[in-house]
Amino acid sequence: xxxxxxxxxxxxxxxxxxxxxxxxxxxxxxxxxxxxxxxxxxxxxxxxxxxxxxxxxxxxxxxxxxxxxxxxxxxxxxxxxxxxxxxxxxxxxxxxxxxxxxxxxxxxxxxxxxxxxxxxxxxxxxxxxxxxxxxxxxxxxxxxxxxxxxxxxxxxxxxxxxxxxxxxxxxxxxxxxxxxxxxxxxxxxxxxxxxxxxxxxxxxxxxxxxxxxxxxxxxxxxxxxxxxxxxxxxxxxxxxxxxxxxxxxxxxxxxxxxxxxxxxxxxxxxxxxxxxxxxxxxxxxxxxxxxxxxxxxxxxxxxxxxxxxxxxxxxxxxxxxxxxxxxxxxxxxxxxxxxxxxxxxxxxxxxxxxxxxxxxxxxxxxxxxxxxxxxxxxxxxxxxxxxxxxxxxxxxxxxxxxxxxxxxxxxxxxxxxxxxxxxx
Numbered sequence: 441x442x443x444x445x446x447x448x449x450x451x452x453x454x455x456x457x458x459x460x461x462x463x464x465x466x467x468x469x470x471x472x473x474x475x476x477x478x479x480x481x482x483x484x485x486x487x488x489x490x491x492x493x494x495x496x497x498x499x500x501x502x503x504x505x506x507x508x509x510x511x512x513x514x515x516x517x518x519x520x521x522x523x524x525x526x527x528x529x530x531x532x533x534x535x536x537x538x539x540x541x542x543x544x545x546x547x548x549x550x551x552x553x554x555x556x557x558x559x560x561x562x563x564x565x566x567x568x569x570x571x572x573x574x575x576x577x578x579x580x581x582x583x584x585x586x587x588x589x590x591x592x593x594x595x596x597x598x599x600x601x602x603x604x605x606x607x608x609x610x611x612x613x614x615x616x617x618x619x620x621x622x623x624x625x626x627x628x629x630x631x632x633x634x635x636x637x638x639x640x641x642x643x644x645x646x647x648x649x650x651x652x653x654x655x656x657x658x659x660x661x662x663x664x665x666x667x668x669x670x671x672x673x674x675x676x677x678x679x680x681x682x683x684x685x686x687x688x689x690x691x692x693x694x695x696x697x698x699x700x701x702x703x704x705x706x707x708x709x710x711x712x713x714x715x716x717x718x719x720x721x722x723x724x725x726x727x728x729x730x731x732x733x734x735x736x737x738x739x740x741x742x743x744x745x746x747x748x749x750x751x752x753x754x755x756x757x758x759x760x761x762x763x764x765x766x767x768x769x770x771x772x773x774x775x776x777x778x779x780x781x782x783x784x785x786x787x788x789x790x791x792x793x794x795x796x797x798x799x800x801x802x803x804x805x806x807x808x809x810x811x812x813x814x815x816x817x818x819x820x821x822x823x824x825x826x827x828x829x830x831x832x833x834x835x836x837x838x839x840x841x842x843x844x845x846x847x848x849x850x851x852x853x854x855x856x857x858x859x860x861x862x863x864x
Contacts, residue, residue: 462723465596467752469587470719472603474711476610480633481708483614487624490775494697496626497704498564501688506551506573510543511581513674515588516725516804517666522592523729527662529592530653535663536588537654539670540581548574563692563700572630579634582641589652594726598648605647606640613639672809675817687839690827695835703836705772706782709764713790716752720745721801728805735862738806742798742858749794757787782840789844796851799858808861815853819846 484496514536522532551558551573559567583606590599613632621628645652688707691700724745731737765780803812823846830838 462594462596465600466722467716467719468600469596469603470715470722472600472607473718474715476607476636478708478711479611479614480629481704481711483618483624484626484629485705485708485772485776488626490701491697492626493704494692494700495565495569496629497688497700497707498562498692498697499569499626499630500704501692502558502562502564502570503573503576506547507577507580509550509674510540510547510577511584513543513670514539514666515584516673516809517669518588519592519725520669520729520805520807521662521666522589523726524732525730528655530655531657531659531662532666533589533652533654534656535659535666537585538658538663539666540585544574544577544581547577561693562689563697565697566626569626569630572627572634575634576630579637579641583637583644586641586644586648586652590648591722592726593651595648595651596723598651599722602640602644602648605643606636609640609643610636669809672813673804675813687823687827687831687843690831691836691839694831699836702776702778703782703839705768705776706779706786706836706840709760709768709779709783710786710790712756712760713753713787716749716756717793717797720748720752721797724798724801725805728802732806738802739862742802742862745798745801746794749798753790753794757790761787778836782836785837785840785844789847792844792848792851796847796854799854800850803854803857803861806861808857811857811861812854815850815857818853819850822846822849 485493488496518532518536521527522529551570555567555570558570559565564570587599587602590596590602610633613636617624617628617632688700688703691703724741727741728738731741761784764783765777768776768780800812800815803809803815823842826842826845827839830842832838834841
């Protein structure tokens, strides 16, 4: 009887895995990537002073803004045009490679031209850090290309292997640098991070070369379609990054790097929740592109994706809420105790976000990028206004409140827009 029950349990677990294997492999890929990013920030928080950790977070925010115009602007068009059935994936791949190179070059030139302006208004203080951005952007776009091909082809098991490989390479590089480098700085960490992505991209290109079809031919119509779509993803991306990162840059301008460091620690802890969002949305994006026009199945995809996010984040939120105060105090000897209240506010915000995130991804994947654009910009403007009003008066807590308000507004707007497209 016991064996029989064990067999039934095993069969049931196998059935659950088979039914949800895409989500499991996607979560594994996200977890692997999150571990490398976690180690990056953890290393910075331990080895750098609070002041230098603040500089590090300001630099990361500038990096997120710059990658928006190069890499992020092409992510959604890449997946959409490679999976919509109207274009040859091999042709899409080549057009994307050309645009990736072009976009990195343009963004790098803009950074060099406006370096003094960026340093002054972000609180970065060290101009030379900006000259590392082209290396980071180029390594990122190489690394992401392999993963995007695997996502478009729904090879999520291979994506998990690829992200795990990157994680192991990054750990190897970090270990080597830890023993070989006498003094760690933000510059050291940036170089290690970039080299890890380059090596992973080359290794992934070799391992999965049979899946990376490239038709070396310029297709002007397709090229223009991608560029045209990327304009909207850039606009949506700008607003999204304003919502997520403008608070850090405004804190850098209005407050001290130490306060930015406190805020950065709260954001760092909250990344454990964000990896659930990433893993579910990675599966949702290509599926939504394939289902464009099928309103009934889009609604089911929306409901399933939201449910999967909540299943993933609720236990994580509970564990962080209970453990964060004592763990942070113990690990950092009180250096980041001021971040505890911010962590609780970010956790509350995370419980609100799933509906809006899934609705926004489906809007973009189904060609309703203008609605996504409009909603993001409304919330971004709210974020800027409340940051401007709250930061001078409440400091880091004011920035966290502003972010919570903007995320809540975006959730409401995205959900209303999604309901409109599936019921009209």
